[in-house]
Amino acid sequence: MIGLDFAGKTALVVGGSTGIGNAAAQMFREAGATVHVTGTRADAAAYEGTDGDLTGLTYHRLDIGDRNAVTAFDPGIAGLDALVIAAGMVMYKRAEFEIENFEKVISANLTGFMQLSTKFLPQLRAAKGSIVNVGSVASFKGVVGQPAYSASKGGLRTLTRSLAMAFAGDGVRVNLVAPGLIRTKMTEVTWGNEARAVATEAAIPLKRLGEPRDVGGAILFLCSDIAAYITGESILIDGGATA
Template sequence: MTAPGDVNRFDGRVALVTGAARGIGARIAATLAARGAVVAHADLADVDDPGGPHSRHRVDIRSARSCAGLVAGVIDRHGRLDLLVNNAGVVRRGPAATMTEEDFTTVLDVNLTGTFRMCQAAYPALRAARGAVVNLGSTNGQIAVLNTVGYCVSKAGVLHLTRVLALEWARDAIRVNAVGPTIVPTDMTTDVRGDAAYLAEKLATIPLGRMAHPDDVANAVAYLLSDAAAMVTGQTVFVDGGVTIH
């Protein structure tokens, strides 16, 4: 546990972040490490483990076996698992009327079922540690957005999965929360950010008038994982500049 009064640090704790190779996941991992956590970075891409206090792992969250193997590998390397961040995700864009079944089900399998697989695999370790989980949702899980039906449905599922797990796992002192960002300048949004008309329309829906930065998301994740949020579970914090208030 952290020292009394030092509720924003993670000294002595091990955090696992999926989708940690780039973008939001990389920023979350760096933020947790800066606050004292030992971070296990997991991603679908093959990565070399550089050694030192932190570690890197390969995972395919479409596979329950891969998720279980990841958790086992983290515990073998670090001896415990206290914190889980389910950040890995994909998007497929297009009108609902013409989206292929494969595109729709792929997004659900990665974003929603993949989050469930990771939570389920990590549950015994989190129960032993009285740990915490943060799932990456989206404003798309709260409001309808054109041409992203699979992504919207998957993220809505993540937000409700968060509530259900928070209810079930409260008896084990495991807190489960979610963060719901608006558009963030990462590789996942490169295509739409390159469309000037789309971007202007998108920014017009954000009362604060800007995109969310990866740091904005990472700081919200760190808060929800920390002892500062010890009485917070089953909640979604929207990092959206006010998108979901109107």
């Protein structure tokens, strides 16, 4: 499709070892890009048997919640056409109500995004590239059991808008995708329970859960020249659930 040809371009997908990030990384590769991904495990081999496919991708280890690790991170990229930040953290059983856990989630889901965006601005400026942050439907509403997750994702939405304005003069666009329930390891607590899955699907107008590539397609669109006049926007990808 015209505009979705990434031949000769470079993409870095932070959190691209599994889930939504991995789907986007593979779609960039299929579209001709050179793709770098990050994950928290020691090496690519450690992801065998997971929901990640690292075929054709260059893997780097990175904990986005570790400020020193982000500072030291150097994937050796001179020009960057697409920076996708898909890493994230969520805790269950009200663990986020403990302040230490609250801070960990905020660090991974918000501070790390800011640090990476400013760190790679020179490479993005050189290529007139694009940043896509992976938020959530929680970017638009509270989540009773995950106050840190919802606070971080809400903050990420306004951070996206702020950076879109700040980076526009550099020719760098910044947007956000906000997935609903997507079938990944992180959300298995819901779709892995048959009763919960059935009830959730019934409430979605399209009557199915989302798949990682559903989000990956929107990410590629936002990074493409088709979306050249779009910045500071957030796209909900939830099968119409919030409609």
